[in-house]
Amino acid sequence: MDKDIFNHFNQPWLPMTALGIFVTCFIIYVYWTYKKSNKKFYENSSYMPLHDGVKHER
Secondary structure (H helix, E strand, O other): OHHHHHHHOOOOHHHHHHHHHHHHHHHHHHHHHHOHHHHHHHHHHHOHHHOOOOOOOO
16 A cells, blocks of 8 residues: 555655755744853743742741
C-alpha cells in the first residue's frame, strides 16, 4: 500500500522543503531561547507562578 502511494507521489522536493523549514525554525527558536539578552526575561518569568497577586497570605 505504501509503495503505491509513493509511486504516485511525484513531488520529492516537497518533504525536503518542509524538513528544511522545520529545521530552520527549530534552530531559530533554540537560538532565541538561549541567547544572553533574554536571560533577564526568563528569570523574571520563572517567578511569575510564585507571585499570584496576594499581598499577605495567612
